[in-house]
Structure formats: C-alpha cells, structure tokens
Amino acid sequence: MCEYNEDLLIDFRGVSFIRGGKTLVGPVDWQVELDERWVIIGPNGAGKTTLIRMASAEEFPSSGEAIIMGERIGRTDMRDLRAMIGVSSSAVGNRIPPTEKxxxxxxxxxxxxxxxxxxxxxxxxxxxxxxxxxxxxxxxxxxxxxxxxxxxxxxxxxxxxxxxxxPELLILDEPGAGMDLGGREDLVAYLKELAMDPDAPAIVMITHHVEEIPEGFSHALILDEGSVVAQGLIDDVLTSENLSTAFHQPITVDRIGDRFFARRA
Known part of the structure; x- marks a missing residue:
C-alpha cells in the first residue's frame, strides 16, 4: 500500500488498464506534483487518452494503485474527484449542441x-x-x-x-488538433501564459506534435504501445533518441528558443 504524499495530485504505482484481454496502458508509475506542467506525447494508439482518462477519474485502472487528489481510486466517489479536475477534450465538445451559447x-x-x-x-x-x-x-x-x-x-x-x-488539475487532450498554423500559434501563446502563471492549476496536456508544446512546460512523458519510453524533466525526455524509439523511425529534435521542433532524420 503506497503512502499518500500531499504534494502529489496524481500518484500512479504499477497502474495498468486492460480491455478485452489487451493491455492498453501499463504498468505505469507516474507522479504529478502541484506546480508541474506535463506533456504526454506518443504515436496513435500509444495509450495517451486512456492514461489521462484514468488521471481524470473517468476510468478505473485494472490493476495497480492510483491516488488522485489524495483519494485512492476505488475507495472514493469518482464524482467528487471529477469536480476538482478541469478537462478540455473533443469528447466534451462532441456532446455540445450547436445552438448552445x-x-x-x-x-x-x-x-x-x-x-x-x-x-x-x-x-x-x-x-x-x-x-x-x-x-x-x-x-x-x-x-x-x-x-x-x-x-x-x-x-x-x-x-x-x-x-x-x-480546478486543481487541468487536463488538455490535443488542444491544437485540427487548427491551422495561426490558430495553433495563438493557442500556444495562451498556454504559455497559463503555464507561467504561478496561480494556475497543474496541467497535463496530450499532443502528437512537439511543436505544440508551449514554453513553461516542465515535464514530459513519452508513451508507445501502452508503455513508458521515458519520463521526467522535459529537456531530458524530448530527445531524438527517445522520439525515434516511440515513433519507430529516425527522428531529429531541435530546440529553437523555448520551442521544440521535430522532423524525420
């Protein structure tokens, strides 16, 4: 049984998610502290959305120990946890009637x-x-x-x-998906302001593209086929070697100013 650390908003120990006999995520150890800004990156089908659905108290892990906001999943009312987590995703957008103001x-x-x-x-x-x-x-x-x-x-x-x-935790599922270049850059600029705000909640953002990562994000987690390729401080994780491993092709990563850019080597 893991001990509760009050500085951790997410504390996953050996967490896995299994559906239809197939392991979609895990086992994963992952901790998110109060003032951290995380980006989760990986190819399609890597398990990114499944991981944050567990982190946002939308799914129960199949195994392992998951503590969110100090509450152990399976022993608390998930509705109370969801009230402390802000989620922006296409799944939410798809439920909104077109006539809503x-x-x-x-x-x-x-x-x-x-x-x-x-x-x-x-x-x-x-x-x-x-x-x-x-x-x-x-x-x-x-x-x-x-x-x-x-x-x-x-x-x-x-x-x-x-x-x-x-919310104490803000989860952004591919906030830049479907945007043109101008829209993406406007969004990245706003997310930079949010990430740099000491009063903003902890942030976890999913993306497919390193170019969408704003300045101010402190940590990164790379997933591939449900397993963690690397996680930790963003400069240590977003390397050519790690992204090449995750995307199964030679990738070169450059950092220009405070932004990352990737291309096939």
Whole structure:
C-alpha cells in the first residue's frame, strides 16, 4: 500500500488498464506534483487518452494503485474527484449542441451541465465566467453559438469551460488538433501564459506534435504501445533518441528558443 504524499495530485504505482484481454496502458508509475506542467506525447494508439482518462477519474485502472487528489481510486466517489479536475477534450465538445451559447457553456460548467436551461446564476458566477473568457481571448465570442465557432475558437471555449470550476488539475487532450498554423500559434501563446502563471492549476496536456508544446512546460512523458519510453524533466525526455524509439523511425529534435521542433532524420 503506497503512502499518500500531499504534494502529489496524481500518484500512479504499477497502474495498468486492460480491455478485452489487451493491455492498453501499463504498468505505469507516474507522479504529478502541484506546480508541474506535463506533456504526454506518443504515436496513435500509444495509450495517451486512456492514461489521462484514468488521471481524470473517468476510468478505473485494472490493476495497480492510483491516488488522485489524495483519494485512492476505488475507495472514493469518482464524482467528487471529477469536480476538482478541469478537462478540455473533443469528447466534451462532441456532446455540445450547436445552438448552445458560448457564455452559457462556460458558466454552466460550475454546475456540471452542458449549457443553460432555467438556472439562475449569481454575480460571482457571472463575473468569473467573464474573467475566464477574457483570459483565454474569447470574450468576444460570448454571444455566439457553438455551431458557428471555428476549431480554434472552440478550443479556447473548452479551455475556458474547464477553468470555470477553478480546478486543481487541468487536463488538455490535443488542444491544437485540427487548427491551422495561426490558430495553433495563438493557442500556444495562451498556454504559455497559463503555464507561467504561478496561480494556475497543474496541467497535463496530450499532443502528437512537439511543436505544440508551449514554453513553461516542465515535464514530459513519452508513451508507445501502452508503455513508458521515458519520463521526467522535459529537456531530458524530448530527445531524438527517445522520439525515434516511440515513433519507430529516425527522428531529429531541435530546440529553437523555448520551442521544440521535430522532423524525420
């Protein structure tokens, strides 16, 4: 039985996830502290989304010991844990009706619903949603409906919604997917500001592309076929050798300023 460390938001010891007799992830040892910003990278099918579904209390591990926010999975109400975790993912976006107004989508996150029905919100809720929409550069979208937004605009709104509950842990599942170059760079710039903010929650972000990793991210974990290739401080992990191993081809990684760039060698 592992001891609880109050500085750890995620504490996985020998965690595995098995479905249909196939091991999708694990066994994995992984710890995330309060002030860390993690990126998880790997090829399609590596198990990235499965890993963060366990980290966001959406899935139970098949084996091992998983402690999230000090609570051991399997011995606590998962709904209470989810309330402390902000998640921005395409799975959330796919459930949003196209007629939902952006302002309602964000403010209703505090009530664990998608959009507004007959609820009345207090002044604090209204001011917090306004503050967050301004932070992510989406205040001008507040009266727009979900179905009229571009991919980049949707990603900003989903992040705003994830931040509305003032989470201790923010999980971003491929926030740059589907964006054009300009949209991606706008998002990376915002995520840099968020990562550098000492009052921001711990962040775990999934991506396929090292170019999408903002300055300020401190740690990285590389997955391949459900197993950890490398994890630790980002400069030690994002190497040509490690990425070549994960993607099964010769990859060269360069660092220009505070950004990473990768190409086939």
């Amino acid at each position: 952006v302002g309602d989508l964000v403010i209703s996150a505090g009530y664990a619903i998608l959009g507004r029905w007959r609820e009345e919100y207090d002044t604090f809720d209204e001011s917090r949603s306004e503050e967050i929409l301004r932070q992510v550069g989406a205040w001008h979208l507040r009266e727009r409906t979900w179905g009229t937004l571009s991919e980049g605009e949707r990603k900003r709104v989903l992040i705003a919604r994830a931040l509305m509950t003032n």
